[in-house]
Amino acid sequence: MDTNQQIKLLENRLIEAMKxxxxxxxxxxxxxxxxxxxxxxxxxxxxxxxxxxxxxxITIYDIVVSEQQIKAYDDVVIVSVKKEISGSFFGDTEVGLYRFTRVWKQLGGEWKIIAAHSTQIVR
Structure with a gap:
């Protein structure tokens, strides 16, 4: 399995863990x-x-991914993903469209998220 496929699986695992x-x-x-x-x-x-x-x-009701780009550079991978997220966040129920950028790095033989950024997309 190539790096992009590994990260795609990890991104799906992350979504399920968040939900x-x-x-x-x-x-x-x-x-x-x-x-x-x-x-x-x-x-x-x-x-x-x-x-x-x-x-x-934080309680996530649903996450729907509509776009995903994965760029691998040796032991670092950058992911840009667009998601519609619904959930309860510190007492406020929200539904919104967001773009996330995550940086995955191979540490001790395992891929880990070392940095992330979230931006709300205003329609």
Missing amino acids: ASDVATLDALISDELIFTGHYGALFSKEADIDAHREGN
Whole structure:
């Protein structure tokens, strides 16, 4: 299986983990050194991201992917994906269209997300 296929499978696994608030899988896929910039510009660590799922502050109802680009560069892969997401986020129910950019890096033989950025697409 080539790198792009591996990352596509990991991206699908990530979506399912987000929808289920599966913190064990999220922990396995996200680097301890994660830098995540949310769509309002706030920075989040791995711990903050996973804690939001663990504590029930994030509940994802559905994620529909409409576009995905994967670019591999040796041990780093950049993913750009467009998603419609519905869920409850810190008490507010939202449905929106977002573009995510994620950077995956091979660490110790496993692919981990080291950076991510989210932007809300205004229709």
